[in-house]
Amino acid sequence: MKSAICFGLLLASGLLADDATDRAAVTQTVFRLDENQPALFTPDFSDAAEFRRVSSAGTVVISKEPFGEATFTLAPARRFAIQSIRFLTAEVALVDALDQHNGNARVLLIMKKEGADWKLASYKRIAEDKKTAP
Numbered sequence: 001m002k003s004a005i006c007f008g009l010l011l012a013s014g015l016l017a018d019d020a021t022d023r024a025a026v027t028q029t030v031f032r033l034d035e036n037q038p039a040l041f042t043p044d045f046s047d048a049a050e051f052r053r054v055s056s057a058g059t060v061v062i063s064k065e066p067f068g069e070a071t072f073t074l075a076p077a078r079r080f081a082i083q084s085i086r087f088l089t090a091e092v093a094l095v096d097a098l099d100q101h102n103g104n105a106r107v108l109l110i111m112k113k114e115g116a117d118w119k120l121a122s123y124k125r126i127a128e129d130k131k132t133a134p
Helices: 002-035
Strands: 059-062 070-073 080-087 092-099 105-114 117-125
Touching (some): 002 080, 002 092, 002 105, 002 117, 092 117
Antiparallel strands (some): 059 070, 080 092, 092 105, 105 117
């Protein structure tokens, strides 16, 4: 009986280790999406037009008043801020994130494991619910 419990705990710890490893790999892939390398996308990735590379240089705003000031705002270093990662299967993960280069828009990234690598399979912007008075 004790050996069965020990075996169960050993098996569970092994699954948690794989989950932690996969979670770290998914996170690294999401952070590397700024590089816009074809190797980071699955061959059937169809949202290439929507998933465009956004310049991370920043924005310059110059006031219209005489003797106005120019301000320069740096864009965040990383495009996506991960909110959560959920594994549907051992090869598919859903990533809820904020697109910091597009006004912190909520996005859903579907990641697929191909071999040892995690790749972006789909990208979807999540529309914010606008609450209005009745």
